[in-house]
Amino acid sequence: MVAVSVSQRVASDDQLARLLQIGIVLEEVVEARAHRHYRQLDAELDAEVETLLADAAEESADHRERLEALIDGLGVDSVPFDEIESLVDARYGRTRPEDFDDVLYDQLCNEETAYKFYDDLIEAIEGSDAAFSVDREALLATLTTIRDEEAEGVREVTEVMERR
Amino acid sequence: MNTADQYLKTIYVVQDSEDGPASTGSIADALGVSPASANEMIGKLEERGLAEHEKYKGVTLTDDGIVRARDALQTYCIIERFLANVLAVEDFQAEARELEAVIDDTVAERLDTIIDRQPECPDCFDPESDACACLEIAATPVEPEQQ
Secondary structure (H helix, E strand, O other): OOOOOOOOOOOOHHHHHHHHHHHHHHHHHHHHHHHHHHHHOHHHOOHHHHHHHHHHHHHHHHHHHHHHHHHHHOOOOOOOHHHHHHHHHHHHOOOOOOOHHHHHHHHHHHHHHHHHHHHHHHHHHHOOOOOOOOOHHHHHHHHHHHHHHHHHHHHHHHHHHHHO | OOHHHHHHHHHHHHHHHHOOOEOHHHHHHHHOOOHHHHHHHHHHHHHOOOEEEEOOOEEEEOHHHHHHHHHHHHHHHHHHHHHHHHOOOOOHHHHHHHHOOOOOHHHHHHHHHHOOOOOOOOOOEEOOOOEEOOHHHHOOOOOHHHO
């Protein structure tokens, strides 16, 4: 990566809302894929993977609700979950994960991507002096909590992968 | 995508349309920056072996620069296509330009898993419309009676 000084800042309510919508979509992708993988692996359930996927889906749904509350404060609509679920299904309709390792690796990518997204977003908000319609402190507190939960998710998946 | 990637993407597109080295003026115009700023970044790209600058001729990307530029263009296409097709954003080009600096490549890759990008991407990028040439077909159809 080329190290250059960049002004990656969130400049307006609209831009913030759009980025939060992207966060919602990322969470929905995780949720839809975890559900899908869970269903596909149903025949030969592995208790540890099952718990991991169920927890991931639940956590994503919770994150989505928190992000929805934030964009509601900005007067912007959420992105319907069934829409993202059908996009995930359309794209993965013909493929199945080979085994548990595939599922875990996919889950790891999901958690890492989400972590990176929130980390960049927090930095971009902190680097901005724009006044948002939502309380800045509450916004950053919510995003920091979500980011830390994603970091915890990365750790959990890694631990399961290492044990296997 | 960082600023260097935005420059690489722009130089790649300008080189393609000018069918030769990209002039500093064209690069600055395309990015909406001053020629002095453009020169400064071109110097940095040169130092990193991503571009070569020949006085009075212009900038040419090296092989490494081309690889990075095509990746950046692909990320940009993903953001545009995601905004247009998933979030139904009308002015997706303008928003993509705003967002490209804040969206990381790994995030774009994940968004790519739910959009229907064409295999020829990023060669389908049309600098005239600042968008993927295949995007119109994939966009949500507009119902004429509602117009």
